[in-house]
Structure formats: C-alpha cells, structure tokens
Amino acid sequence: MKRIGVDVGGTFTDLVLWDDDGTVTVHKTPSTNHDPSIGTMAGIEVLAERAGIDPSEIEMFFHGTTVATNIVLEHNGSDVGMITTDGFRDLLHIARKKRPLNYSNYQDLPWQKWQLVPRRNRRTVPERIDASGAVLTPLDEDAVRREVRMLRERGVEAIAVAFLHAYRNPTHEQRVKQIIAEEFPGVFVSLSSEVAPQYREYERFSTTALNAFIGPKTSRYIENLAGKAKEAQVGEDVHLMTSAGGLVTSRSASEIPVSLLTSGVVAGLLGGCAIGEASGYPSVITLDVGGTSADIGVAPDGKLRMKHLLDTRIGDYHAMVPMAEVDTIGAGGGSIAMVDDGGMFRVGPRSAGAVPGPACYNRGGTEPTSTDAMVVMGWLREDSFLSGSMEVIPALAEDAIRTHVAEKLGTSLEQAAMGIFTILAHSMTEAISLHSVRKGYDPRDFSLVAEGGAGPLFAWQIAEQLGIPRVIVPGHPGITSAVGLLTTDIRYEVPTTVWTSSDEPDVDLIGAEMKRLADEATAQLLADGVDATGITLERSVDCRYLGQGYELRVPAPDGDIDAEWVKQTAEAFHEIHGRTYSQRFDDKPVQLINIRVTGVGAMSHVRIREIEKGGADASHAIKTTTKALFWEPGSTEPAWHDTPVYRREELLAGNTFAGPAIVEQFDSTTIVGVGQRATVDPVGHIIIDRLTDRSAEEASA
DSSP states (O other), X not given: OEEEEEEEOSSEEEEEEEETXXXXXXXXXXXXXXXXXXXXXXHHHHHHXXXXXXXXGXXXXXXXXXXXXXXXXXXXXXXXXXXXXXXXXXXXXHOOSOOSSTTOSSOOOHHHHSOSSOGGGEEEESOEEOTTSOEEEOOOHHHHHHHHHHHHHTTOSEEEEEOTTTTTOOHHHHHHHHHHHHHSTTOEEEEHHHHOOSSOHHHHHHXXXXXXXXXXXXXXXXXXXXXXXXXXXXXXXXXXXXXTSOEEEHHHHHHOGGGGTTHHHHHHHHHHHHHHHHHTOOSEEEEEEOSSOEEEEEEGGXXXXXXXXXXXXXXXXXXXXXXXXXXXXXOSTTEEEEEOTTSOEEEEEEEOTTTTOOGGGOSSOOSOBHHHHHHHTTSSOTTOGGGGXXXXXXXXXXXXXXXXXXXXXXXXXXXXXXXXXXXXXHHHHHXXXXXXXXXXXXXXXXXXXXXXXXXXXXXXXXXXXXXXXXXXXXXXXXGHHHHHTTSOOEEEEEEEEEEEESSSOOHHHHHHHHHXXXXXXXXXXXXXXXXXXXXXXXXXXXXXXXXXXXXXXXXXXXXOOSHHHHHHHHHHHHHHHHHHHSOOOTXXXXXXXXXXXXXXXXXXXXXXXXXXXXXXXXXXXXXXXXXXXXXXXXXXXXXXXXXXXXXXXXXXXXXXXXXXXXXXXXXXXXXXXXXXXXXXXXXXXXEEEEOSSSOHHHHHO
C-alpha cells in the first residue's frame, strides 16, 4: 500500500510517500499560503515522479494543516451571527473573571477587541432548558425565523447556535438548525451540542462561535483539496489530523473544523514518538523547528498528554476541544534579528517567512535571520539547501547581519551571528524547561527528537543546556510531522456532562449516556467507511474533588457500569491526583463531571525499516571539510574549526563520528557539537550523545 502524508506549514509544505515495502520518498516545497492546495497538489506530482509512480497509485492521503489556526491568529474569519437564549447575549463579551490585568477597568481585552461575533449579530430568542435537560420554556420558533431572516439580510456567512444547557438536551438547537436550513439554505451552521457538548457556558459558546468563524473558509479549503485529490485519483479521501492526535475524514473536518486547530503541530509530536520508539527510547521531548516557529512536546513513555479543556486557547480565544499538549514559540529559521531603539538585541518572534525569506535566499529580504546567522557560521553552506536546488548567497547574509546587528552592537560579524543563534536556542531551552522540569518531569529521563528543517541545527546545544543525555535525529527530520500523519488512527471523541458523585452515584445515568456516546462514536466511524471489526472504544471520565475547579482525565475501567465501576474510577482518580499534585485525599468523595468515549478506527501504520550495516568508521561518507564556528563546552568565545561535512544518505548503521561535524541531507542539516559523539542506529537515526565524562578525542579513538 502506498500512502502519502502532507504537512502544510507557514514556510514549507512537507511531503512523504511511504510504501509498505519500506521505501520512503520525501519532498519539500514552498507553501502557497494564498491557496495551500496548489502547493500540496504540485508537491504530490513532483513526489510521485521522484518515486517513479503515477499519483493515482497513492491509496491513502493524510493531511495536517495550519489553515484553521492561521484564520484565528490573523483574525480574518467569516462574518458570524449567533442565536442564543434570552438573557445570554453578552456571555461572549463577559467571558471569565481572569484578565491580563486583573484590577484594571481600562484594559482592552483581546476577545472583546477582536470579537468572534459582533454584538449586533448576537440575537436572542425565548427558550430555556435546565441542567437536568428538562424544558422550562419552549422554543419560540417564530422568533427564531425572525432572527434568522435578519441575519440573512445582514449577509452573515455562518450562524452559531448556543443555548443554555444544550449539552443535556439538544432538541432546541437541532430544531433551530432545521429552521435555518429552511430560511437561509447554504449558510454554515455551528451547534454547541455538536461542537462542545459539555458544561461551562462561556467556553462552550466560545468554541461554537470559533467553529463558525473558521468554518466557511476552512470547509472551502478542505472541499477544494479533496476535490483536486479526487480528480487526480489520489487516495479514496483526504484524512486530516485533529488537535487530539487522531484522523478524521474530509466530511467530518468540514463540519467541525475547530477540531483541526494545531493539527500539524500534534503530527510532529506523534512522529517524534514513533521515532523514539523505533530507536528504543520511548520517552521523548520533541523539538520541531520550522521557518516561523518551534513546536515543543513532552511524551513520557511515548504517551501524549492532553491539555485541560480550560487551557486549550488558540490565540485570544477559548476552544474547548480535545488538544494534545504541544506548545509553540516564535522561533524558527526565519526569525528576524534586530537591535531595537533601546539598544536591546532581539531575535523573533517576527519571521521573514518563505517570501521574502532570509536575506541569503536573494528573494528581496534584507533583514538578518537565524538562517543567515548559520550561513555566516559555516553551518549552512551555499550548496546544501534542498541538495543545492535552492540558491543561497552567503555575502547577502553577511551584509544583513553586519548592517543590522554587528555595527549597531559594536561586535564582530562572527559574534553577532553566534549571538543570534544563542538567543534563539535559549528561548527554546526555556520553553522545554517550562513543559518538563516545571511540570514534574526530569529532562535527563528523556531523549530529544530533533525535527523540522532547523531542529537538528539547534538540538545539540539545547541538550547540553538541559542535561538531556541524547539527541535523536530521524532519517528525514524535515518531514517528521508528515511522517506523524502516517502513525495514527481515525479517532472521534464524544463527550457529555453527567455531574454525579462517588458517594451517591447515578449509575443509570452514566450507563445510559456512556452507551449513547459509544453508539454515536461507532456510527461516525461506520459512516467513514471503517470496518466494524476494526473499531475499538476507549472510555474516560473527568473527575475532581468537591470544591475544585479543574478536572483530571481518568481512564475508565472496563466492564459494566455499577457501584464497583464507580469505586474503581474514584481510586484511579486518587492515584492520578497524587501523581500530578503530590497530594491525594482518599477519604473525600470524587465528582464525576464529564464522561467521554473515543471511537478508534484502526489504520495500518508505517514501520521504519533497518538500513544497511557498516563498521564504526564513517569517513567514507565525508563530502568535504569546511570552516565552521563552534565553541568548546564551558567556553563563551567561539573559534573556527576544520569541520567534516557528511552525506547523510551514505551513513550506515553502526557508523560513529565525533563532533564538531555537519551532516547534510535534502530536507535538513544536523550539527554535532564539540565534545559530542554521533552514532547511526539500526534504523538510520543519528544518536548524538553528550560526552560529559570523556573527551571528543576519546570518543573518536
């Protein structure tokens, strides 16, 4: 079976074609941000030609995209209307008590400045359902028709429908959807009972509005790409990565596009987990550095950690959707270096992107970037970019750094270039520390997986700073996110709120709702063409102690739902709470707030095959020797070193070499620092060890 993974980033689109016989073909192409489907389909044609096949021979198409995220961050979504319960018109505006400046009455709150739904378009109708699901006030259908007609006349592109307690009883919202279809056919409709069917009104309203805000544009993109893929006979359908680390079909993604937020970012973490497992190091920290940003994830034992639903923000907005814990900082190969008016030396978060790009690309960019800095330091050579197919002019990089940084700081060109690299590496180190050390994980228990085109350039230094024992550089680091798309299954998570307690559990309610969720998840998978024999269901419960405001997700035990099932769930919560917060209260009752069923449709996963074996000597892979700028461990002064440059494709399993060294390949460049040793493992990954107790000379002996 031939399958393709395509990850569209802000600068490059990464593509990987994987055959079941283990053959891998990769390609990188500049992203066409005005219409990502153009670059995607063009890249598929080049990739297929490189693999010697026709695009129609590709049987499965997996996709990660930043389209939905970019719409949110750039505030350029659709004109949205909302229909809600009388008295709740301003819920989106009021939001939560938490503010950037808690005691200021004169602050512009971002979700109020960039409103998902303008107040004039937030319309209310008489209706009311209580927390048990009972109807207190029937839906006024005449009022609904009146408001829908008004929104139609105003030309809105999407309508969000969010009623009080619709998560317990969705009948009013479903009826409104029918009326909208009659009065305003073709408009995008977002129901809170479909998008986020659980309690917490503000977050549910915000997520529903966000889904409407990004819906029309994202749906058009997905349908456009799926149409082009069908025309080219590439795969039966486009499967898209969700923020929870699963795949959904183009149909499901078009209906609930809010589930796609951070999809490409999560794919990078999944790819890193697969890389670590293949090399025998399942606990990984992933560092995925692209042209615009760096994505950082921590996966103990190769397991994704999920964010709490109150922490799943995208830009300025709350999105109460399942989201793996991966965070992004503005640090990448295109990060622009500058000296501000106060004399402060800064790098990022502003990026040169793909166009005009770094100064050395000769595409009109004049400001220095971290890529220009590494060209000046000799790490990136002019014939190393995309195997020499991309023009690089070192003199332009030197001029940019000298003019904008070195002369303003009164330093040498080399010191300015090294300073740019050091500042960015420090930003990444701090971000990794925030998500490991400060959350109870010891980086010394993990391996650092270097991903993205620029990850292997930074990873060696970050490992030194954090004490991470090893760096793993995949066979194709520049397309690890695309590889991650090929390592997961179709997944649908269906939640609801039950709100009961372990001391007086409503087991009938839990059992009935768990069955309903299981049926719904199964129906979605069957509608996507998943065979019934390939479906498994995973159950979980969000639990907390009485008085707490946050829940922890607890895997639910198997078996019938009865008093013993509730007891086992509570015991599991005590254990998880103790591990998370170093405290547990076994004598206190446990509240069971939300229950979840995740339907999993098994997909055949790619497997990394072993490469040809060789001896320890790696000299046969040396392409040339170049002058490159490095510093000794513990030293602050860089020096020029005669540095061997290795061809990645010629390295064999078992080859070993000492740093400093440069390894070049089509999609990335790897740096091995002074005092470090690199070994190629059986599956072709480069393992860079920190030599804290022995010298580089001993390692090379």
